[in-house]
Amino acid sequence: MAPQTGSTEKERKPVSTFLQLFTWEEVRIRNGRGPSKEQWLVIDRNVYDVSNFSGRHPGGSRVIGHYAGQDATDAFVAFHSDKALVKKYLKSLLIGELAPDQPSFETNKKKSLLEDFRELRCTVEKMGLLNPDSTFFSLIFLHLLVLDAASWLTVWYFGISLVPFIVGMAFFTVAQIQMGWFQHDLGHCSVFRKPKWNHLLQIIVINTLKGLPASWWNHLHNQHHAKPNCFRKDPDLNMHPLLFSLGKTLSVELGKKKKKFMPYNYQHKYFSCEYLRFPIMLYLESTWFIWVTQMNHIPMHIDYDKNKDWVSTQLHATCNVNQSLFNDWFTGHLNFQIEHHLFPTMPRHNYWKAAPLVKALCDKHGIEYKSKTLLRAFVDILNSLKESGEYWLEAYLHG
Incomplete structure (x- = not known):
């Protein structure tokens, strides 16, 4: 059914x-x-x-x-x-x-919040906000292909002296990151109405143009959306289990167990240095990707799965970055992370239309709808790592 x-x-x-x-x-x-x-x-x-x-x-x-x-x-x-x-x-x-005597919502679920959210989803569907705009995504695809072609043509025409090499590398880096945002859209089946066409083009973009397996990315990313910021369930928290201690719960836990794989009280300082092992282009792309994807989650609440309702799970683990033309392009519209997590299949060009509806829902139920500047979001990653490191150190020394 x-x-x-x-x-x-x-x-x-x-x-x-x-x-x-x-x-x-x-x-x-x-x-x-x-x-x-x-x-x-x-x-x-x-x-x-x-x-x-x-x-x-x-x-x-x-x-x-x-x-x-x-x-x-x-x-x-x-x-x-x-x-x-x-x-x-x-x-x-x-x-x-x-059974008839069993509630539709578990005892630790917020019934009125879920009922209101389901009504909101019906409104979103009636407004057509889950329907993709083919013109928008055609332009997105065209612009990343132009950037990719420009990178190769620059080096081919001007040679590999310093300036053309840097310009070509800049074009290539931007093209690669924009391909990443586009394959993300395809992975969520938000570009075409039929899932099979999304999957086919995603294979072309991520497998051929980026050199990564689409199945691997989808397997990990679906888990992240299902249980964001939940230890042992969100793979984004397990990418570097020995390098970083995230959130108060895990930090205190590691400290009390006297585990010191790294000096976590300095993790906010070596966060960016981790990616220096990559070649220059991969370093730039990886840094761009990591900062954009983590600014919406690392500063938020991180814990084990508490089996909360869908809305609370997403909102407590996610924050937005203020809208602007640059922020939308730079982040692939992932500055609207709240809307993206609540409606994973929504095409990104409609996030801004859904945002006021989501904010009204949050206001009604007393849930913070957190949105910040791009710079503040970047700084908050380091502040969060610093705070988690201090929790670890306190538990390590005195726990």
Whole structure:
């Protein structure tokens, strides 16, 4: 069954008599960590057994496993733009539904917030904000191809003396980073209406033009969106487990265990130096990419998965950077990280239209909608690393 986005309790169908009934407790223990390794999850009150399906899940086995034992309704809706495509998978996995006396939302979920968010999603869909603009993305693709061609033509025509080499390298670096933002759009299926066309062009862009496997990127990035800033579930936190200590929880934990793989109290100083091992062009591109992608998350709350509702999970782990033409281009519109995380398949040219609606939702429920300048966002990465390092040092010396 496809989930009913924006549905309320009164609108839901009556409980079917032929399906087995379950409690939340029965679902929670099927989280993949017990002796049986069973993985169950709930989508719109229906209970699905994904134990054997997770290995065949197109988005990767881990991303679906991160919601084992939990309510995956809003995550499911957010990730799957083509509901007809996934209906055939869901039907064979359905094993029952929640008993009538079980709430639609787990006790640690914010019912009114989720109801309002589902109504907001319906509004977003009616406004057409999930529909891509082919002209916009055609121009994006054209401009990165022009930059890439300019880099090679500069060196070919003017030779490899210092100035042409630097200019060509600058063109190539910008082209590569813009290709990264574009393949990100394709990976989220926000460029074409049909997923297959997004996947095909993504393979061309990231595999051919950037030299990286699309499947590897999608596998990691889907997990990041499913559980941002959650230890052991967000792979972005595990990229350099020995080099950095992120957040108060992990920093104190490492300190009390007397683990000192690096002098974490100096991590804000060696953060950029990590990438000096790359050649110059890769250093510039990597630095650009890392600063843009991490400025939205590292300064925010980092902890283990607390099974919070979809909206709270995304908002507590994500912040925005103020809009401007330069910021939009420089970040590939990832300055609207809040909107991107709440609506992963939304085309980036519509983020600014959704932002006031999201901000109104946050204001209503007393949730901070954090947006800052680009410079402030960069500085906050270092401030956050410095603070985490101090937590580690205090726990290491006195814990």
